[in-house]
Amino acid sequence: MTSTDPLLQPTLQRQPPGTGRPWRLSSQGYVAFFGGTLAGTAVAVANAVRLGLPRGRVAGVAAAGAAALAATAALLVAGGSRIGATELPVLRVLAVAAYLVQAHLQRERDRVFVLRGGEHAPLLRTGLAAVLVLGALETAGTAALAGAVSGAVAG
């Protein structure tokens, strides 16, 4: 049953299967905006796995979040660990910038999911939990890191 036709050679044997119903990409923006980079990235990575994205793309989604988190930490270190009126909007910009990259990486597979007649899962509960828990964790973690760094510099 094998064919010598180059066009009829298998190329889909290593496609990772999706692991569940994904969330709407637009809903993930709220989590990033209100919860910050950590919350947005956690949801985006979980969603990329649910969509069955190739490993490289999932790593890309995580890397976009990691870069934004590193920038957040750097900003707080420079600002002396205090989140002031200047830093807060920039942190939002970073979280949303990471979200836009992450959404871009997921867009095509999300469209295919809809084309196959899939229905998105609601993100309300998970999203709210991510905003509250991971948002607080990110604020506390980056502030502690910035405090430690500025303490070390002062010491």
Next chain:
Amino acid sequence: MSAGALDLAGHWLERGRPDRALDELSRVTGEEAVSARAFRIRALAHHLADEDAAAVDIARSGLAAHGPDTGLLGVLAQALADLGRTPEAERACLQGLALDPEDVWLLCTYARMCGFAGQHDKARLLLERAAAAEPGARPVAHTRAVLAIARGDHDEARRIAAGLLAADPDDAGAHALRGLAASHRGDTGAAYAGFRAAAANNPQNRHAVAAARELRAADHWLLRPLRPFRRFSAFQIWITVVVVHAALRLVGLGAAATPAALAWLAFCAYSWIAPPVVRGLMKRGVL
């Protein structure tokens, strides 16, 4: 008598009514009921009725009873692909194409699977082969439109769907494709028209019916404030929100930025709560 019922079942399938096809099939008796054609129609009817697990079982039983058959392998591949079992679906497709490398339906099915996996060049070559095997075949144009949507080329999809509708205004699939291409561009009116026509032609297609219901609700005045969510991309909306938020703070209007963010949050909450409420009220005939 039973051959007539089988013909009628095939006719209902062509009209996109798997429920009626299954009704007719239940009247088929004797050897005819276990013929390769009966297996094909039954498996396809279950696949079109969104019962892919049943379609897979029936197609496999048919293959076990009658040996390799391009029709049964085609349904098997489509049902497996819709269940997300892509590697198995590809094997079924290739097994069918080894029997007949020019089978238009199998070539289109395989092209869709490759396109959905991001292998757009291979998908294009497979479709070219299908078009060469049967110039002007409608499944080829349908698949071209589907793959254009998958690539994000909605203008191309709209153009192909318009061409299909010009040739056959009753083409439910083309109506749904027009609706899908329009909804991705944020054009609620055209999207509603597309899905409504698809749902009217095939009330069994629960996706088209649900999409038509959702879009009808989206046109209600209570949901008009949410139009920007459909019209603009997430990118445009979030850039605007963040720029406004940052600008307010940076020009020293920090006091206004917090209420503005809270107002945005309230608007977001409205966008989550209002649509299901409006849809529910419309379903009950209150709105």
